Amino acid sequence: MKPILFRQQWSFCISSSSTIYKNQIFLFHYLKKFFHGVKIKPGQHILIATHKKTSQILIALPGFAYSSTVTAILYVLPLIRKMLDLNFENEIIEAFLAEKFYKKSKKTEFTAGNLYSKDGKNFFDFQGKIVGTSAILTNMLNSANLLMTSETDGDLEKGTKVNILKIC
Numbered sequence: 001m002k003p004i005l006f007r008q009q010w011s012f013c014i015s016s017s018s019t020i021y022k023n024q025i026f027l028f029h030y031l032k033k034f035f036h037g038v039k040i041k042p043g044q045h046i047l048i049a050t051h052k053k054t055s056q057i058l059i060a061l062p063g064f065a066y067s068s069t070v071t072a073i074l075y076v077l078p079l080i081r082k083m084l085d086l087n088f089e090n091e092i093i094e095a096f097l098a099e100k101f102y103k104k105s106k107k108t109e110f111t112a113g114n115l116y117s118k119d120g121k122n123f124f125d126f127q128g129k130i131v132g133t134s135a136i137l138t139n140m141l142n143s144a145n146l147l148m149t150s151e152t153d154g155d156l157e158k159g160t161k162v163n164i165l166k167i168c
Contacts, residue, residue, distance in 0.1 A: 031058060035075065039151065041107045043071035048079070065137040070110050070146065073167065091166040092148075095122035101156040103149060110146040112139035115164050124164055140167075 031049040038046055045067075047060035059076055061068035081088045095115060103109065113126045124147055129139045146165040149156070156162065 039107045040071075040074070041105045041109045042067035043074070043110075044107070046071050046075060048075060066112075066139060069137060069140055073146075073165075074110070093122055093145075093164045093166050094161055095124040095164050097156055097158050097160045097162055098123040098125035100158050101126075101147065101149070101160075101162075103153055103155050106151055108151055109149045109153075110165065111149070112144040113147055113164075114143065115145040115166065122164075124162060 030052050032052055033047065033049045035046055035048040037044060042064065043062050045060075045062045047058065049058045050056065051058065057079075059079075061071050061076075078088070078090075093115060101111070111126070112129055113124050114128070115122060115124050117123070124145070128142065129144075130136045145167050148163045148165055
């Protein structure tokens, strides 16, 4: 199987926000969909499918760089590892928040920050990270890891034990 990988905002791709997207039934008629939109932030717009006739893999990622990077880490890398017969599980680390976290949505959120150890305990903070839209790819620089919060979480106080998806 040869994977096809593209971003949805490129000119030859279908934008998930356009009315054209909803009218492209001919494209979706030939696809066996595995994921088509997920309730996460960033990254909601994702499509992973195979072509029914050729079995080629189609991967469509969100348009913003940060969203597509996080979505690729969560969905595309495990798919590639599986295709290469590599055993791998994402490493989840428990840590304590070193500062208050303000939840932005009622979705599962993955928020970039810094994981570090102090006095034998793991801590997570957002020093040097920009709060804003999902377009901020620079938040993934300098050993970024991802705080995982669920749909039911609200704001989290300093000292709260949290789960961190370790990237580096």
